[in-house]
Amino acid sequence: MTRPGRTATGGHPGQAPAIERAKSFRPTLKRLVRRLATFRVRMLVILASIIASVTLTAFAPRVLGHATNLLFDGFIGSRLPAGLTKEQAVDALRARGQGTFADMVASMDVVPGEGIDFGAVGTVLLQVLMLYVGAALLGWLAAFLLNQVVVATVADMRAEVEAKVHRLPLSYYDQSARGDLLSRVTNDLDNLSQSLQQTISQLLNSILTVIAILIMMLTISPLLSLIAVATVPLAVLATALIARRSKPHFIGQWTATGALNAQVEETFTGHELIKAFGRRAEVEAVFDEQNQKLYESSWKAQFISGIIMPTIMFLGNLNYVAVAVVGGLRVASGQLSLGEVQAFIQYSRQFTQPLSQIGSMFNLMQSGVASAERIYEVLDAQEESPDPVDPVSPQRDTGHIVFDDVSFSYRPDHPLIEGLSLEAQPGQMIAIVGPTGAGKTTLVNLIMRFYDVDSGTILVDDVDARQMTRDDLRGRTGMVLQDSWLFGGTIYDNIAYGDPSASREQVIEAAKACHVDHFVRTLPDGYQTVLDDEGGGVSAGERQLITIARAFLAKPTILILDEATSSVDTRTELLISQAMANLSSDRTSFVIAHRLSTIRNADLIVVMEDGHIVEQGTHEGLLAAHGAYFRLYNAQFTEPVDQG
Structure with a gap:
């Protein structure tokens, strides 16, 4: 968690979050189209259905x-x-x-x-009804298939993002706000799904x-x-100009959403610390600032893009008046029939309506593409180096x-x-000690290949770790x-996470070896006690014992203990130390500790300063x-001199 009073992106209150420039509109749109093209057959059926529906409607x-x-x-x-014949009637009218x-x-x-032939009129009306019913059925078919395609597309993207998250290096998470990343894989994906569902069918149809x-x-x-087409260039020009103005605000809207989510997630996680240090007002000020940025970008994006439809409707109304006047004159002169003018007026209204819809769809399209750009930034992020093609496993x-x-x-x-250089038999x-920032945690991260070394080698049973799969x-x-990380679930499931294939007896044995069994049996539901994702319901020391039991069950050859006793009381520290002793028995273990009392019995103590080993021994x-x-050692255990 970042320190209270700082933004999730690492800035100070009052400092605007860094907003990366989005990729251009067209490349992102092309990527989405290529992804939709994987459902080629269904997209062709959708296109054919929309064409048939539009034809019947026309x-x-x-x-x-x-x-x-x-x-x-x-x-x-x-x-x-x-x-009289029609010709005689016409001559009589001219004579008058x-x-x-x-x-x-x-x-x-x-x-x-x-008079009126109502039978013929009824037949024509029935034909019109059949045309509209057929158009509606085809439209429903297109909507049904399109919904399947969009949902499947977004589901695939969500799966890709989930897989990508596991392939990203630890450095990516060190440099990214967690709330912003969560916003990309939740809010942005949901917004993209809604945008695709509402725009694709409507755009094709329009x-x-x-x-x-x-x-x-x-x-x-x-x-x-x-006359009707004369307004189209004006409508297209207005749409393009307005859409260009709204795009940066949509990008800002979703970027601000991610920053705000990061701030809220950070605040919720550290609410106890914020209250303890009395920083509520400062955190609220940061929230208000982020919320204001989201408000400003959101209303600007919606307002500017919302101008499109009224503008096109105004041009359409001008067009309607012109068509009605000229059409009336053409009927009066006998150059067009009343039915043709009536049909044309209906067509002119239908002609401007899809233009208005296209304009309004740019609102959603801009928003959807802005979200897609943020998602593709995650998918395009540099991954950790791949495992070797021909990996080597220690014999x-x-x-x-x-x-x-x-x-x-x-x-x-x-x-x-x-x-x-260091060797662990x-x-x-192996205990690793030293001041903060000496490189202790970095050393064990290199063992796990959370990061790869710049030079030199780390050998695991005589095999270069980079030649092994992770x-x-x-x-x-x-x-x-x-x-101590625990997920939402039962205590039993949290321990069994170390080895899903373990039997219940093995899980209980691991719990007993790590001093978990005695306090679990005092709980009303025992091992079926449900914990939340922060381990609520048990103390900090008990959570740590559960994580040690999880590692015990996994039976690792190499064990890493990183400050496992730093945040517990003396009695719990003793229990944890005993559990760690059971866990590290017959295993090569690296123990990072600030409390030097916990590593007195280490076979080798390594003292690090500024990334170098300055001492090692017992x-x-x-x-x-x-x-x-x-x-x-003396800094921890020597009593301060009383100057009073």
Whole structure:
């Protein structure tokens, strides 16, 4: 946990979190499209269904326009004298000076004296109904298949991220805020899923609808089509300009979300420490700052992208007025029928609607791609070096460890360990002591290959650790850390985690050997007592004993104990020391300890300062030498001089 009063990203209160520039929009979108293309067959069926649905929907207004013509023709026919032909009726209207009306009647399919043919109208309406029902069914099929594709795609990405997390080196977690990483694999993936589900079908449907409707409008009137299309460049330009302005804010929104999650996660984890030091106001100030950044980026992103649809609707309304006026004049002149104009007006409304939808989809698309970029940053992160193609496994399993001229640094310009050589014989207990920052924990991290050495070699039973697979190396190693990690589950399951194949008798035996059995049996549910992921319900010392029992059950050849007794009372320390003694029996063990009383019986004590071994020997021999170990020991056990 970072120190209270500092942000999760390591900055000070009032300092803005570092926001990396996102990758460009197009490459990320192409990666998503390639991923969706793995479901090629279903995507083709989705595309075919949407095309068929759009085609049926596009034909419906034209057919409905025919029904309008039947109604209007019947209405006009009933007002004309019966017994005349259409030509005679037109001539009679012209003779009375009604030339415009005559031109309109001449273009219509009327029989003077006959009214509306409701049977024909009903047939046309039934056809329209069938077109809309067919379009709806095809649309539902496309939506169903698309939902499957998107859910499967995001599930695959979630699995890839989970696998990637296990392949990332420890240095990645050292440099990343945990809350931000959690936000990427939860919030960003969920946002991407929602964005894909809402945008893909809608975009395909809208684009194809625009094409289909444009074709239908051209078959009715090229002039009206030109008027309708005149607003498209303006709509596209407005959408592009607004989307460009909103993209940085969407990126900032999701980056700020990750930073805020990191801050909240840190605060919840360290709430006791924050209260103990009275830093609540400072932590709240940091939260308010992060929350304000999220608020500002969120409302700007939503407001700017939200302008797209009203802008396109305004242009669409202008287009609607122009089409209605010109269309009315064309009907009056007999150049178009009322049904054709009615269909065209419907088409013009449908033409601007998908354009508005495309504009509004850019809102979701920008947000989804911003989340995808953050996810791909995790997937593209440099992984730990791969295991050798032809790994070597030690022929014996004795725990003989040799450091041969090992050098290592976390950063090239800050060397930590230089030219270190050390040998641990099988079954020896090696204690590593020294001031904070001397390189003690780094030394055992190199044994586990959490980091690889810069130069030199670490031999495990005469085999270079880098020639072994990490699973092979770590399978021979057990580790008990200062922070006792327990997962949510029963005490029994936490111990059995060391060897899932162990029998219940073996688990109980490990618990007894590590002084766990006696306090577990005092609990109401015994070994079935459920712990939360922070080990609530048992004390810090009892949690540590459980982790030692877990390592005992694993039966490792090499044992690493990193400050395992640093945070417990004297009585519990004695129990833990006895448990560690049982655990380290007949095993090569490396013990990092600040309490020097716990390592008096070590076979070899190594004193480190600034990444170098400055002394090594037994407890008595090092005290007699009056060197660095002597000074450390006296610093702990010599009573301060009373100056009063």
